[in-house]
Amino acid sequence: xxxxxxxxxxxxxxxGHFGALARREPHSDIELRRFLTDGYDxxxxxxxxxxxxxxxxxxxxxxxxxxxxxxxxSVGAMLSVP
Numbered sequence: 001x002x003x004x005x006x007x008x009x010x011x012x013x014x015x016g017h018f019g020a021l022a023r024r025e026p027h028s029d030i031e032l033r034r035f036l037t038d039g040y041d042x043x044x045x046x047x048x049x050x051x052x053x054x055x056x057x058x059x060x061x062x063x064x065x066x067x068x069x070x071x072x073x074s075v076g077a078m079l080s081v082p
Contacts, residue, residue, distance in 0.1 A: 011040055025078060035071050039064055 008014045015036040022028040042064055046056050 011036075015040070021078070029070070029074065031067065032071050032074050035067050039068065 008017045018036055019033055022033045042056050042060065045054060
């Protein structure tokens, strides 16, 4: 056994695990730490919501994509640190 914990299997588990890892990073951006939750909320509205509040605006979508790009870059940087 490698001693590593099992990977999370739920969205809340992934968010919690990432949050714990990101808090240990000295240059971690708080917006990126919130992104998994915020992005999941947008996904839920887009996939499942109905009614007048069931809209993800073009501006919100654009912002989410820009933040996702930064998020991926940030995770890549965290993984490349020895």
